[in-house]
Amino acid sequence: MALHDIAARALHAFDPEDAHGWAIRGLKWGLGPRDGGVDDPILATSVAGLQLSNCVGLAAGFDKNAEVPDAMLAAGFGFVEAGTVTPLAQAGNPRPRLFRLTEDHAVINRMGFNNEGLEPFATRLAARKHAHADRLGVFGANIGANKDATDRIGDYVTGLTRLWGLSDYFTVNISSPNTPGLRALQTKAALEELLGRLAQARAGLKKDGADYPIFLKVAPDLEDGEVEAIVETVLATGLNGIIVSNTTIARPDALKSAQKAEGGGLSGAPLRVASTAVLGQFHAAAKGRVALIGAGGVASGADALAKIKAGACAVQLYSALVYGGPGLVVRIKKDLAARLRAEGFASVSDAIGTA
Secondary structure: OOHHHHHHHHHHHOOHHHHHHHHHHHHHOOOOOOOOOOOOHHHOEEEOOEEEOOOEEEOOOOOOOOOOHHHHHHOOOOEEEEEEEOOOOEOOOOOOOEEEEHHHOEEEEOOOOOEOOHHHHHHHHHHHHHHOOOOOOEEEEEEOOOOOOOOHHHHHHHHHHHHOOOOOEEEEEOOOOOOOOHHHHHOHHHHHHHHHHHHHHHHHHHHHOOOOOEEEEEOOOOOOOHHHHHHHHHHHOOOOEEEEOOOEOOOOOOOOOOOOOOOOEEEEHHHHHHHHHHHHHHHHHHOOOOEEEEEOOOOOHHHHHHHHHHOOOEEEEOHHHHHHOOOHHHHHHHHHHHHHHHOOOOOHHHHOOOO
């Protein structure tokens, strides 16, 4: 086991949120893992025009304030998403608000979009672009709304506008269960207004010639008919893709941990089957018309391949790092490449939707 993975295990002795803070500090100090190899060509893929050297990405939530995107790209991720960032800084929900369900290889969080706000986020991205313009990996900004905003849709427009030109893609997060009422934006009328206003803002921002993919991140807890309605709204408003899925408010009967009754969103291994099933529903509804990214319970090459075969062009993970350590991404990539070849696929794109 690598030294950084041993250190990650040692952090389990601490409160989960404190441990996460120390992990971010360590990465800022240059103590993270480095994947010195060249990505296996079989893992290369394209998502909504983004060219990725490998299809394994870091989900939002790990790096809320865009402090360590380059450290995580150096660790081996094919793309890194930071946030969720809101226009104004906010403290989030009271602690404790992050819980390890160790027996279940899961996490429950009710963080509540705690972040430093748009300006520090944008400042870091501008400095990064200035310092590393010749060797930037693919970076995404996950944007959200402040809890007490009078115009939540306006907050998303503000995020998109402020970060335009600083991020390679944007994710519109309307699926966190920890901001009251946020998931109501997934209903058809609210979603049409949100995505319509974002499309209008994007049209104005595109006048300089640059354009960036925009993804919608959805919950796995959707009612009958909502999948199809979301796909059609995404298509009608010109968004480029959907990330399936965020955390779940469900609590599977099989959970063993004493922490299982904590409120918030459940992520990790127990989310894998349900989120992959919903991903398959989005693939069936989208019929190849919109890019899909699979998230929820990815902890191995087998998990990643299951998402791809269900319809994902790429996958994201976060909770698995809590248990697998930061070296996990390299192991997943090696495992996934071997599995693709073993099943006769020449590329990630060959495997998409074959389940």
